[in-house]
Amino acid sequence: MKGRCCKKRVSRVISTFFGGFFLVALSTYAQESPNIDETQSAELFLEDYSDDFQDKFFDALKQKGIENYDRAINLMLQCKQLDENNTVVDHELAQLYLKEKQYPVAETYALTALLAEPGNLWYTNTYVEILQKQQKSVENNKEQLPFDEPKFKENLALVYFRKGRAKAAKSILEQTPKSSFTQQLSVKVDDLIESQQAAITSSSFSATNVNRSESGSVEQYKARIQGMLRTNNYLSLDQVAAEALESYPSQPYFYYAQGYAYNKKGKPRDAIEVLETGLDYFVGDIALANKFYQELADAYNSINNSVKANMYLRKIKPGF
Template identity: 25%
Template sequence: MKHKFHLLIFLLGMFIVPQPFHAQVDFNQKPMDDLGDVEDQFQEHFFEALKQQGIENYQRAVDELLKCKKLDDKAVVYFELGKNYIKLKNFGAAEDALKRAVAKEPNNEWYLDELYEVYKQQGDTKKAIKIVKQLVKFHRDYQQDLASLYIKSKDYKTALKLLDDLDKAYGINADRDYLRNQIYNITGRDEDRIDNLVERLNQNPENETNYLSLIYRYSETGEEEKAFQTAQKLLEVQPESRLVHLALYKFYLERNQTEKAIASMKTVLSAPEINAEAKTKVLNDFINFVAKHPQYEKDLIEITALIDDDKSFQTLVGLAQYYLKLKDKEKALMYFEESLKLEPNNFMVIKDVLLLQIDLNQEEKAIIQSEQALDLFPAQPIFYLINGVAHNRLKQAKKAIKSLEAGLDYIIDDPKMEADFYTQLSIAFKLDNNNSKSETFAKKAAALISQN
């Protein structure tokens, strides 16, 4: 991690803090050297370097700092050189400069941290570990960086030992758990992962998170019975837990304990602390279950009513598709239209809405919506076709012809859709009293249909 501080006050202090006088100055005496001029030149070049660095002119900053170095070999000059070389991606020069700065001031955290940055960007894990071990004495947070570096260097045993020590000293931490799981995933040590979670649970048997983590890992490794037992134990310890039902409903479904499964799903779908994504998964699982066991449709309707008003897009689409399977087109359309409010540019949902509007004889709505769809997708022939069908039904022949003829240009290798266009054009020209063209398009449609 980076621990950066603003250096301006520090740097100003280096140059303008007055030094105590130990002797009377004779202003009439001629100076014995040019130290005053040197210091003035140094400050001038140094602050010009900071200015150039501030406006991201890093090479100019380096040039000014090299002038400073010739005047006074200060550690801070090498530090600033290192920072600018990093920006210029000249990592070799950056390392050399920062090592000089550290050599002059071995206990300066800023210098060490910048050198650590060089090694990180170069991917030099071995050197980075050496620097971070020095930085740990300034901030304990560097210990987590150290664990991450051990993982990169494939020293998993040392990394786990360090993570264990940190957990004991400071408690469980999500970032450290991420690193720990990285090790388990890389090494395939699932038993060690589970042992660690069991130990945590034994040490803190009231912690809901410990149970949930163990349930998840048991399920992931195929130990379903242990996962189910752990979920049951959590329910005993915390009867009010709602999160446990995210696991329980699946176990109940697998055991054909339908009433308990439904109760768990209702708990999940009515729980404000459970996010929309999780609720969507539960609802989709229940939709699939009801599709195979339609006698529980009433429960699905009840569960749907439990979902918060801010249903997710996936939830609404899932409900729409379910009702579509049941051939309840009105409800399917209602949910598709609701989902479209959340993702108004979703091509597939727009298409489903328009097709249902045509099926349900909502021609005026279909005309408006298809024209809006064509603004978004001007090269999609399906929207021209739907627009033409709707105009034909309303006896608006000329508008139908205009839309259908425009859409023909966008059909590519789709004989069925092309036949549908010809059929609708035949209807439109007949409405327009042009029987000759009507018959021509009817023959074209029949020819395509016979070929396929």
């Protein structure tokens, strides 16, 4: 009876109060159980925990969602006392301390979670982000990392690739056992390296050196922006997109480019504003719409509004 009531309580809280926020925090658990739905994942995760743990955990997520990080940290530390080996709690603490810019403490919790689950992509991504904030490299911490785990190396290569660090990704892939995943990723990494090298040699596409008279048409703006997106050259991308929007304010692609650049620069609120404005100009371009929704989801996740993030993720149509 108690278990049934507990499950009803979890389902009710998830659906009526936290929306998708709790599910984001437990996405790593769901990865290991692909045949159960998200609410079941939450129920299974919590069914062995006391009401005290559940209350503190849910409250911590609530506080994180409203950016009350100090309170969220205190609650997660209480959860840690109740279950010191809970890797989800370790990862949450790593992310919270990252938000508070307490990087050494964040690194400790991120490493604990990663060593407990070396095959977890999200733990790897968080750990790399924390190192980058401190101008540290994974290679300098190699001795304490699970480099003997092929899945960890695959995840690390993927994280590097997504961050535009193509040569670093290639270096890791060369040390990783061959698999269908590594072969597919290697092709993408090689393409990215080629694109980055082409961009370096094609100085005419540099955003800082091309004036408006040379790139006044929609097609020329798109060509410049596409080149910058292929090479992850987002440092001046928002300026180029803004320039394009001055002349062509009804072109949704330019809104996407500016929103993408803002996300990469850590300006999620600016990204949300420009991307949601650009949504008004869509005319049936499903592929571009998917890109908008993904960037909006990323931006809302960055400000801990997972309800809106999941709303946009649900809008993404597969196959485009």
